[in-house]
Amino acid sequence: MIGRDQRRPFATRRGFLAAAAGVGTATLVGAPSSARAEDEPSAPSLEPFFGAHQAGIVTPAQRHAYFAAFDITTDKRAAVAGLLKGWTDAAAKLTVGDPVAGPADDDYAADPDPAEMQGLGPARLTLTFGFGAGLFVREGHDRFSLAKQRPEAFADLPRFPGDQLAPARTGGDVFVQACADNPQVAFHAARTLTRLGWGVATLRWVQVGFVSDYGRGETPRNLMGFKDGTGNPSITDPKEMDAVVWAGDEAPEWMLGGSYVVIRRGRMAFEHWERTKIAFQEQTFGRRKLSGAPLGREGEFDPIDLAAADADGNPIIPENSHVGIAHRAALAGARILRRSYSYDDGAAMTAERWPPWRQGMEFDAGLVFVCFQRDPRKGFIPIFEKMSRFDMMNQFVTNTGGGHFACPGGVGPGDWIGRALFDA
Amino acid sequence: MIGRDQRRPFATRRGFLAAAAGVGTATLVGAPSSARAEDEPSAPSLEPFFGAHQAGIVTPAQRHAYFAAFDITTDKRAAVAGLLKGWTDAAAKLTVGDPVAGPADDDYAADPDPAEMQGLGPARLTLTFGFGAGLFVREGHDRFSLAKQRPEAFADLPRFPGDQLAPARTGGDVFVQACADNPQVAFHAARTLTRLGWGVATLRWVQVGFVSDYGRGETPRNLMGFKDGTGNPSITDPKEMDAVVWAGDEAPEWMLGGSYVVIRRGRMAFEHWERTKIAFQEQTFGRRKLSGAPLGREGEFDPIDLAAADADGNPIIPENSHVGIAHRAALAGARILRRSYSYDDGAAMTAERWPPWRQGMEFDAGLVFVCFQRDPRKGFIPIFEKMSRFDMMNQFVTNTGGGHFACPGGVGPGDWIGRALFDA
Numbered sequence: 001m002i003g004r005d006q007r008r009p010f011a012t013r014r015g016f017l018a019a020a021a022g023v024g025t026a027t028l029v030g031a032p033s034s035a036r037a038e039d040e041p042s043a044p045s046l047e048p049f050f051g052a053h054q055a056g057i058v059t060p061a062q063r064h065a066y067f068a069a070f071d072i073t074t075d076k077r078a079a080v081a082g083l084l085k086g087w088t089d090a091a092a093k094l095t096v097g098d099p100v101a102g103p104a105d106d107d108y109a110a111d112p113d114p115a116e117m118q119g120l121g122p123a124r125l126t127l128t129f130g131f132g133a134g135l136f137v138r139e140g141h142d143r144f145s146l147a148k149q150r151p152e153a154f155a156d157l158p159r160f161p162g163d164q165l166a167p168a169r170t171g172g173d174v175f176v177q178a179c180a181d182n183p184q185v186a187f188h189a190a191r192t193l194t195r196l197g198w199g200v201a202t203l204r205w206v207q208v209g210f211v212s213d214y215g216r217g218e219t220p221r222n223l224m225g226f227k228d229g230t231g232n233p234s235i236t237d238p239k240e241m242d243a244v245v246w247a248g249d250e251a252p253e254w255m256l257g258g259s260y261v262v263i264r265r266g267r268m269a270f271e272h273w274e275r276t277k278i279a280f281q282e283q284t285f286g287r288r289k290l291s292g293a294p295l296g297r298e299g300e301f302d303p304i305d306l307a308a309a310d311a312d313g314n315p316i317i318p319e320n321s322h323v324g325i326a327h328r329a330a331l332a333g334a335r336i337l338r339r340s341y342s343y344d345d346g347a348a349m350t351a352e353r354w355p356p357w358r359q360g361m362e363f364d365a366g367l368v369f370v371c372f373q374r375d376p377r378k379g380f381i382p383i384f385e386k387m388s389r390f391d392m393m394n395q396f397v398t399n400t401g402g403g404h405f406a407c408p409g410g411v412g413p414g415d416w417i418g419r420a421l422f423d424a
Numbered sequence: 425m426i427g428r429d430q431r432r433p434f435a436t437r438r439g440f441l442a443a444a445a446g447v448g449t450a451t452l453v454g455a456p457s458s459a460r461a462e463d464e465p466s467a468p469s470l471e472p473f474f475g476a477h478q479a480g481i482v483t484p485a486q487r488h489a490y491f492a493a494f495d496i497t498t499d500k501r502a503a504v505a506g507l508l509k510g511w512t513d514a515a516a517k518l519t520v521g522d523p524v525a526g527p528a529d530d531d532y533a534a535d536p537d538p539a540e541m542q543g544l545g546p547a548r549l550t551l552t553f554g555f556g557a558g559l560f561v562r563e564g565h566d567r568f569s570l571a572k573q574r575p576e577a578f579a580d581l582p583r584f585p586g587d588q589l590a591p592a593r594t595g596g597d598v599f600v601q602a603c604a605d606n607p608q609v610a611f612h613a614a615r616t617l618t619r620l621g622w623g624v625a626t627l628r629w630v631q632v633g634f635v636s637d638y639g640r641g642e643t644p645r646n647l648m649g650f651k652d653g654t655g656n657p658s659i660t661d662p663k664e665m666d667a668v669v670w671a672g673d674e675a676p677e678w679m680l681g682g683s684y685v686v687i688r689r690g691r692m693a694f695e696h697w698e699r700t701k702i703a704f705q706e707q708t709f710g711r712r713k714l715s716g717a718p719l720g721r722e723g724e725f726d727p728i729d730l731a732a733a734d735a736d737g738n739p740i741i742p743e744n745s746h747v748g749i750a751h752r753a754a755l756a757g758a759r760i761l762r763r764s765y766s767y768d769d770g771a772a773m774t775a776e777r778w779p780p781w782r783q784g785m786e787f788d789a790g791l792v793f794v795c796f797q798r799d800p801r802k803g804f805i806p807i808f809e810k811m812s813r814f815d816m817m818n819q820f821v822t823n824t825g826g827g828h829f830a831c832p833g834g835v836g837p838g839d840w841i842g843r844a845l846f847d848a
Contacts, residue, residue, distance in 0.1 A: 066768075102698070102699070113649060113698075113702065113713075115645070115702075115713040115714045119639065119642060120638065183636070184645075184647070184766065187647070187789065191694055191787065195694075195695075195698050198695075203771045203784075203787075204785065205770075205771065205785075206771045206787075208768050208769075208770055210607050212544055215543065218543060221540075221542070221543070221608075223611070225539045225540040270615055271619075274537075274615065274619050278537065278539075290538055290539045290542060342608065344490075344607065344611050344632050345769065345770065346629075346631060346769065347630045360627075362627070363615065363618075363630075
């Protein structure tokens with residue numbers, strides 16, 4: 001449907017990366033068509049699936065996301081490789097809006113379905129695949145003979161103070177992030193990949209997310225009403241992305257050009273938050289709510305001055321504010337690319353951890369914090385070790401699930417996600 | 425913010441209805457700005473809150489919905505009236521994008537929050553309020569002295585075969601439907617109304633919904649991939665709406681110009697559905713999947729001929745197909761206005777009711793079936809009595825929650841939703 005001749009064959013991963021480096025990031029990760037894409041059936045827009053890096057990482061954030069983590073239920077290495085081949089093939093089709101047939105060996109006949117997405121177009125769908133710790137070793141067992149390929153940077157996350165990670169919402173052996181400007185397109189992709197996994201991989205947890213479009217160049221607001229993502233490194237600066245996001249020569253061959261994602265499902269305590277004066281919310285965040293400016297400044301992108309003090313000598317940006325901690329960590333070299341989504345899972349019986357200690361039906365909504373980085377030991381882990389202890393925001397946010405995954409580099413046509421790992 | 429001078433004062437409900445009847449439906453329910461509205465910050469679009477009828481019923485469906493049902497926790501009639509006054513006032517503000525202050529008597533100070541929706545605009549937000557059976561009588565107790573005001577048409581729903589309604593997801597004393605072209609706007613409205621209800625009303629269940637925009641005039645597809653809503657009566661035909669949707673002189677004064685809504689949360693068994701040949705899916709639905717045409721016809725809007733038979737004399741549209749049953753009911757006078765949304769609540773441990781009887785993590789997604797009608801005894805109830813017994817679709821859909829509510833007529837400025845009931 002969409003000009004496949006755009007896709008150039010290439011030989012080796014390192015060779016491809018070198019060749020691709022010459023043509024600029026925009027081509028590498030798919031020209032980020034428009035930062036403000038609408039789900040216009042008449043103007044289908046797409047993000048190329050093939051490339052040196054996987055799409056969905058430095059791609060301008062689409063409006064909707066579907067995260068799915070799977071447990072591998074087979075002990076056959078070839079079956080896992082087969083799954084990844086099938087997923088790669090399907091992803092290439094889904095991201096251009098083509099139908100995908102069911103597994104041929106299924107008891108039931110599944111036709112490729114031309115109707116499902118009829119009229120919606122690809123809606124900038126990206127599919128990003130990652131591998132969890134359990135793919136390398138599970139319960140001490142090197143089940144797929146991949147243990148020696150586990151990257152050093154892919155360290156286990158420590159248990160952070162305040163974590164309330166439910167096992168059913170946490171972890172997973174393989175992971176898919178589906179992002180699109182239409183929720184039905186993202187879900188359709190997740191459904192299709194899940195269907196292809198029957199007998200090999202079973203859903204462990206999924207999470208639906210969204211982010212509102214505030215207009216070109218505008219930082220979106222999270223459900224607390226604050227702009228979220230202001231201090232992000234620039235996705236249009238390839239050098240910055242090489243430094244912050246992409247695994248380099250320190251990584252095993254199969255991770256070259258890949259990235260490590262950490263996901264945290266943070267429930268926000270709205271009953272508490274919404275009874276809190278905005279001035280205190282701003283102290284908590286370290287920024288003004290309306291403008292997004294650092295406290296004491298006027299503009300959203302004004303520099304953060306942690307040393308600025310008021311007449312009494314107190315820091316204007318509180319040391320334990322969210323921004324205070326994050327910026328101090330960044331100055332110390334801990335940097336990540338955030339790509340978070342809001343989530344809205346309705347309401348559930350909840351016992352609050354903080355005053356006013358409510359128990360009852362409360363909204364189960366908040367932030368799916370998503371960050372990509374070259375090395376979590378130098379990114380999320382040191383940042384969150386501080387935040388989990390000191391961040392004033394902790395009284396409003398509880399992390400209830402998530403995971404972290406090694407997302408390998410991208411592939412070209414004929415190749416498949418993870419081949420370099422399984423061939424290593 | 426938005427020209428309030430558009431809102432005309434009027435005296436009595438019946439007087440207003442008569443006056444408004446002269447100016448056409450579009451004005452009555454708020455000029456349906458554009459059937460295809462985008463959540464463009466630069467082009468805020470709104471649906472008037474005030475009118476003879478509540479908005480959100482014959483309003484062209486927005487892309488996102490948030491349904492919230494509440495239990496009333498007070499035994500004070502005046503407190504309920506106060507809640508409805510506060511909700512009405514808040515709804516008038518929310519639907520034009522204005523901030524809403526917290527309850528003045530709260531222990532915590534809640535400021536009106538200018539930031540929350542900054543940059544999103546009203547996004548065609550509508551808020552539609554309804555009253556559940558429990559507002560009139562709960563456990564035999566006429567707790568607010570409203571029992572005699574319960575409309576005859578607001579009959580209890582029977583238990584239908586196959587119902588698996590979880591009490592925690594079903595019913596409620598009062599109900600709000602928030603619809604908008606932006607999910608954050610709809611959720612913000614629900615949060616705000618919930619906050620105003622603290623101490624008087626507590627969340628019982630909520631449900632998030634969405635429907636994709638397939639372009640102007642195109643019938644949207646549900647998550648089964650079929651066009652859903654083809655046979656709906658026309659929302660632009662006031663006579664049709666009077667006949668099908670709006671309560672008339674048979675209703676108590678306070679319900680005049682109102683409507684009864686029935687909501688069913690129907691989980692779709694995708695693992696089953698997606699292993700089913702499309703030809704069988706079409707037999708189940710009674711329509712072609714791609715075109716939406718009735719079986720045996722070419723176009724989506726071609727007339728349905730239940731008598732058409734194949735060479736063997738078998739009906740081309742199976743008698744127990746979804747459309748077969750619905751159309752037969754419509755011919756017998758049972759008509760409703762459907763205004764359904766898809767839902768996507770992630771995944772959950774599930775035991776299927778039908779072959780292949782799977783148990784495991786499966787998608788918890790499907791349809792929030794929403795229908796409005798003048799009299800459920802002549803609308804949803806007879807239709808679903810047939811469907812719940814015979815519809816081939818039942819093997820793919822399980823109703824797990826919902827409710828039915830009496831949505832009173834609309835109000836003008838200075839009036840409040842339900843005043844006519846509490847004054848009666």
